[in-house]
Amino acid sequence: MTEIVEHQGDNGPETAALVAGGVVNVADFPKPGIQFKDLTPLFADGETFHAVIDSIVEHYTDADGTLAFDTVVGVEARGFVIAAAVAYAARVGVVAVRKAGKLPRVAHSAAYDLEYGQAVLEVSEGAFVAGQRVLVVDDVLATGGTAEATLDLVERAGGVVVGFTVLMELAFLEGRKRLPGRSVHALWTV
Numbered sequence: 001m002t003e004i005v006e007h008q009g010d011n012g013p014e015t016a017a018l019v020a021g022g023v024v025n026v027a028d029f030p031k032p033g034i035q036f037k038d039l040t041p042l043f044a045d046g047e048t049f050h051a052v053i054d055s056i057v058e059h060y061t062d063a064d065g066t067l068a069f070d071t072v073v074g075v076e077a078r079g080f081v082i083a084a085a086v087a088y089a090a091r092v093g094v095v096a097v098r099k100a101g102k103l104p105r106v107a108h109s110a111a112y113d114l115e116y117g118q119a120v121l122e123v124s125e126g127a128f129v130a131g132q133r134v135l136v137v138d139d140v141l142a143t144g145g146t147a148e149a150t151l152d153l154v155e156r157a158g159g160v161v162v163g164f165t166v167l168m169e170l171a172f173l174e175g176r177k178r179l180p181g182r183s184v185h186a187l188w189t190v
């Protein structure tokens, strides 16, 4: 069995503890051998969800209140929950990067592997103004396939990725190795 080593995460031990308290481990989902991290309890707890979203916005806000991003991207489906809340709290817009076949006006597609399968992600025509600063958010960083594909799509669509944030990073799957030179931010790392 993999030994789980807990680290505090980039926003400090209090935020890491909040995230940790909202995650349930489910063995053998969606396939045998996968330890699935279910963050739906975190989303369902209003105070925790609020604190976690505020913590992300604060991380990208400097001392005089200036935001480091112009828009937020969420990755289907769990990333949508986080992205919409971050965008609302920061008073910016939100862009959905979707699984194949869901968008009516596809500009770019990217096929990728994730921990338990393969998929294709797509971004809409006109999703970004050229040079727009983009924060990409998701719930989990595992192997990094989803993140690598999403960041590539954002850049092909004209956005400038200023950061990638997740609530939980499974460091033993080494997702950061797929994201060299990227600013990766995890609230809780195991």
Ligand SMILES: O=P(O)(O)OC[C@H]1O[C@H](OP(=O)(O)OP(=O)(O)O)[C@H](O)[C@@H]1O
Binding pocket: 075, 076, 077, 078, 079, 113, 114, 115, 116, 119, 138, 139, 140, 141, 142, 143, 144, 145, 146, 147, 175
């Ligand atoms: O780092 P990786 O190995 O690529 O895995 C991380 C991705 O896997 C999950 O999404 P999933 O595709 O299961 O979609 P869902 O949100 O629709 O459940 C998760 O929300 C991340 O997007």
Ligand SMILES: Nc1ncnc2[nH]cnc12
Binding pocket: 034, 035, 036, 037, 038, 114, 115, 116, 140, 142, 143
């Ligand atoms: N183990 C895991 N738990 C939850 N989401 C995931 N996405 C990829 N791997 C995952």
